Amino acid sequence: MPSKYHKDNKSSEYELQTVPKEQKVLSKKQHAFNRLTQRIESLKQDIREDSSKLDILMELYGNEVAPQYPRIAELRINLAKVLARATERINFSSRHYSAIGDAIVSLCEEAFGDIDMNPELEELYDRWSAESYRAKLSQRLYRAKEMFADMMRDRYDVDIDVEDIEDSTEGFAQFKQRMKAQVEQDRQQFWQERHQKSKRQRQQEAAKKAAEEQKQRSIRSIYIALAKVVHPDGEKDDAAKVVKEEVMKKVVAAYEQQDLQILLTLELEWIHQTIENLQQLTDEKLQVYLDVLKQQADDLEKEKVELLHSPKYGAVAAYSSMPLNIAKSRILKDKRELKDYNGWLMAAASAFRSLDAKHSIMEFVAAYNERQQNNSADDGWYDVQI
Known part of the structure; x- marks a missing residue:
């Protein structure tokens, strides 16, 4: 059973597959090999596309939306100060005075996450x-x-x-790091001790180690074989040398990342260019490839999920499930709404400075406090809600 390296006309990516010689039916392992390589390539493409999309959204968000929040925080603090000063020159009832105080506190709390604290605040x-x-x-x-x-x-x-945890924010962060490190150490020790408890477990560990060594040998053997034929130093033809230099870069990168799927792709691509018929992969070698490829596919699945939930992209998590163009439009729409909110805060602060601002102040305070009550499920300390 030879292998075939097929290039889709619509893509520059090569598809790695085992194919039957003439009408020979593929075995289960050969089918599994094809499915895994296709799955891995699909996952890699998904991750590349998701990463690119999230990077684009983060850049747009960082340039357009993020700068609005410190400005809003400053305007909220300014509005809180204006309300506080208004109570000194306008006679409010005790009920209205208390409501104004609630609004001042909420404005400050909403601003604290985006502004540096100081004694005056x-x-x-x-x-x-x-x-x-x-x-x-x-x-x-x-x-x-x-x-x-x-x-x-x-x-x-x-x-x-909880009483053992340091009271400062910095101390708490350090304590969490120490605890996580201790838990990881305890976990490793637990499994080490468990692996030593029975002969059967020791045999399983030995088999796992042997499989890992076989994997490393397979990866290394492909790398060495490719390096011998594609290394550019021995190539006299300038055009061919350029081609080999590019292939060699890919081979070295795949080897450093221990990426068997890429090495296999490069191996079969090169062999396909130089040999008409490929020899059948032995079941033993094919099983080693399957084990490695399964692990690689599982790791990529995990990487894909973790990418969408990464703290690095937390600011654009709300947009991540949208198509790129729609997400970009939503970010720009949010920017416009934030700028409008900026203008509203400025206008309110200006209006509340006038001598006859009592009625407008009480209308604002009533509406604002009602909104805060509706959002009471979240204390809002460090979350800006518009």
């Missing part, structure tokens, strides 16, 4: 809030500790006393 917040900024920050940190402790218990069956 802390004093403003403390004046109108039932709890001080420091106390509120401490409560938030304590909730974060509890959530981390719950996660460690549910995921790793590790009990943590």
Whole structure:
């Protein structure tokens, strides 16, 4: 059974497949080989397209939307200050005064995630809030500790006393890193001890090790064989030398990444160019390829999922499931809405400075506080909601 290296006219990508000689029926392993190589190429293409799309969206978001939030934060703080000063020159009822205080606190809390804290802002917040900024920050940190402790218990069956976690944000971050490192160390030790418990497990470990060594030998053997025939140093023809240089770069990159599928593609591409009929792959060699390709496909599946949920792209997560053109349009639409909101905040602050602003202030405060109550499921400390 020879192999065939086929190039689609619509694409520059080569498709790696085993094909029957004349009418010979493919075996199950040969079918599995074809399915896996096709699946891997498809996954790689998906990841390339998703990465490119997310990078484009991140650049657009970073240039157009992200700069709006610090401006909004400053305008929110400015509006909170204007409201506070209005209470000094306008006579409000105790009920209205309390409602204005609630709005001032909410405006400050919405701004804190996008603005540097300073003593003046802390004093403003403390004046109108039932709890001080420091106390509120401490409560938030304590909730974060509890959530981390719950996660460690549910995921790793590790009990943590939240009182043992440092009280500062930096200390908490360092504690989390130490705990994750300890859990990983304990996990490795557990499996090491478990692997040593029985003869059967030791045999399984030995077989796994042998399979890994066979995999490495297969990858290395392909690499060496290709390097011998495509290395450009021995090529006298300039045009052929350029071609070999490009192929050699791909071979070296695939070997460094331990990418068997790419090495196989390069191997069969080169052989197809020089030999009419390819010899049949032995079942032993084919099984080694299948084992490696299965693992590679699983890793790519995981990489594809993790890419869409990566913190790196968190800012554009809401757009990731949209087609690129629609996502770009939505980002630009969000920018326009944020700019409109900027203008509204500026206009409100300007209007509230007038002597007859009492009625407009109370209309704003009533609407704003109602919106905050509707959003009460999220405390909004560091989430800007428009």
